[in-house]
Amino acid sequence: MRLHDSITPHIALAALTISLVACGGGGDSTDTTIADLAPISEAPTNTAPILTLAASSLEIESLSTSSIELITSDADGDSLSLSLSSPSFISAEIQGSQLLINANDVQTQQQESLIVSLSDGQVSVEQTLLVTISPITQQSLLTLPESQFNYANIVLPQHYNVNAFANNFPFQSAAITSDNTPDNNPITDHGATLGRVLFYETKLSLNDSVSCASCHVQAEGFSDSRRLSVGFDGGETRRHSMSLANTRFYQTGKFFWDERAETLEQQVLMPIQDNVEMGLTLTQLVDVITAQPYYAALFSSAFGDETVTSERISFALAQFIRSMVSIDARYDQGRVTVNNPLDDFDNYSLDENAGKRLFMTPRNGIAPCSSCHSSEAFIGPVIAEDSNATTSASNNGLDASSDADLGVFESTGNMGHRGKFKSPSLRNIEVTAPYMHDGRFDTLSQVIEHYSSGIAAHPTLQGSLRDSEGNPVRYNFSAIEQAQLLAFLATLTDESLLTDEKFSNPFIR
Incomplete structure (x- = not known):
């Protein structure tokens, strides 16, 4: 120098x-x-963004989907962008804080390095995920009968088609008048068969671990013996799993405890997309079903061609579920021998007939149990033709106020709907414990005791459960009467529905 x-x-x-x-x-x-003088400012120093994957390696089976958590941060608050490399045997996408991995079909074990890049516009950082793809080691075997099961032409008993209650039972009607089957989706044998396969298909969940049937178990009345069901990643659902028996006869056609689904066709797709329950997008759903070789023929039979769409999936599932009609309980077997449901049934014990009368007739001016479990399908309340009501859901006084769970209000915003919930059918009630939308009661005895002595003064309490002064009623069933009610409710168990092959799992693993 x-x-x-x-x-x-x-x-x-x-x-x-x-x-x-x-x-x-x-x-x-x-x-x-x-x-x-003010100091001469120096050029700001950029801090590199931080990218963290919850794991550095992942094992996945051919044709399945998995996910790991992906965390990003930047001390400077810069706008960040993520990008992925494109390996041969997997595809990947980012949804929120999850990195979703889809494995292609492989015949031998393959390893892929998926590179995830994060940039703040100035600096890029990378993480590498080593993915091992294994061929399917235990292929699910789909077994369907050569001749279709009958789903479309179920013969309903007369007591489903005709209201045999007297005129002073205004809350009663024939079950068939509440049929919610839409004109554009009638039950067909081929459609319900496809629905059956989809109902038990674990590939409807993000990691191929749960199906619709995981939370709606046939032997448990298509309900769940757990208070809250468990989703694909181990999380718990918000509410108890409702029984699916006789859903065809819900008058309003609305579904979920809070009736947020306007139709069954809407309802069946919602758990699939739920982040706790099954975790797929509709695009992923269509892709994964299209990838299974056995669906082409099933869709062609049900809809005329092999095209898979989310609407067709919803239609098929809805057809299968609407076919779950309970018509072979001991109640039905006894009912066909008499003209009136209030008559004693020959196949009933004294206690069972006494319990039936307690259930169906007013008590000291109080509306009977059947007013909220109406028709002989034992579905929820019906809305009168001249009523301006928008829901058949009811508040049965479980609590004095609604806090964490507001019921139908959450889907309508109507203050009068706070604490109101859909009433499921009582068919197979003996095997669908626990009870209520939150599964709070472990036994039917606890349910009966609630109505006997525990109805709370909620602001939206069902009118039929209030006395002339607006206070909650008390049925005050004696111990003997409670036992009689239990005996009657047990006669609503339909063993055929709980064991019929056409409603069972068609996959053998």
């Missing part, structure tokens, strides 16, 4: 200092030194 090059900056600085001190004009001015 030349000497004058190293000295020049110091000379210039000294000159600047002298100049600043000399300036100022009149005597009232204050001298300014270099120390008084």
Whole structure:
């Protein structure tokens, strides 16, 4: 370096200092030194973003889907963008904080390196996920009968088609008048067969672990013996799993405890898309069903061609579920021998007939149990033709107020719907414990005791459960009467529905 090059900056600085001190004009001015000047700002330093994968390796089976958590952050608050490499045997996408991995069909074990890149516009960081794809070791075997099961032409008993209650039972009607089957989706044998396969298909969940049947178990009345069901990633559902028996006869056709689904066709797709229950998008759903070789023929038989759509999936599932009609309980077997449901049944014991009368007839001016579990399908309340009501859901006084779960209000915003919930059919009630939307009662005895002595004064309590002064009623069932009610409710168990092959799992593993 030349000497004058190293000295020049110091000379210039000294000159600047002298100049600043000399300036100022009149005597009232204050001298300014270099120390008084604002510091010259330096260019900001960029901090690299942080990318974290919950695991560095992943094992996945051919034609299945899995996910791992992906966390991003940036101390500077920069806008971040993620990108993925494109390996041969897997595809991947990012949804929120999840990295979703879909494995292609492989015949031998393959390993892929998936590179995830995160950029803040200036700096990029990478993480590598080593994915091992294994061929399917235990292929599910789909077994269907050569001749179709009968789903479409189920012969309903007369007591489903004709209301035999007297005129002084205004809350009663024939079950068939509440049939919610839409004109554009009638039950067909081929459609319901496809629905049966889809109902038990674990590939409807993100990691191929749960199906619709996981939360609606045939032997448990298509309900769940757990208070809250468990989803694909181990999380619990918000409410108890409702029985599916006789869903065809819900008058309004609305579904879920809070009736947020307007139709069964809407309802069946919602758990599939739920982040706790099954975790798929509709696009993923269509892709994974299309990839299974056995669906082409099933869709062709049901809809005329092999095209898979989410609407067709919903139609098939709805057909299968609507075919779950309970018509062969001991109640039905006894009912065909009499003209009136209030008559004693020949196949009932004294206690069972006494329990039936308790259930169906008013008690000391209080509406009977059958007013909220109406028709001989034992579905929820019916809405009268001249009523302006928009829901048949009811508040049965479980609590004095609604806090965490507001029921139908959550889907309608109507204050009068706070704490109201859909009433499921009582068919197979003996095997669908626990009870209520939150599964709070472990036994039917606890349910009966609630109505006997525990109805709370909720602001939206069902009118039939209030006395003339607006207070909650008390049925005050004696111990003997409670036992009789239990005996009657047990006669609503339909063993055929609980064991019939046409409603069973068609997959053998």
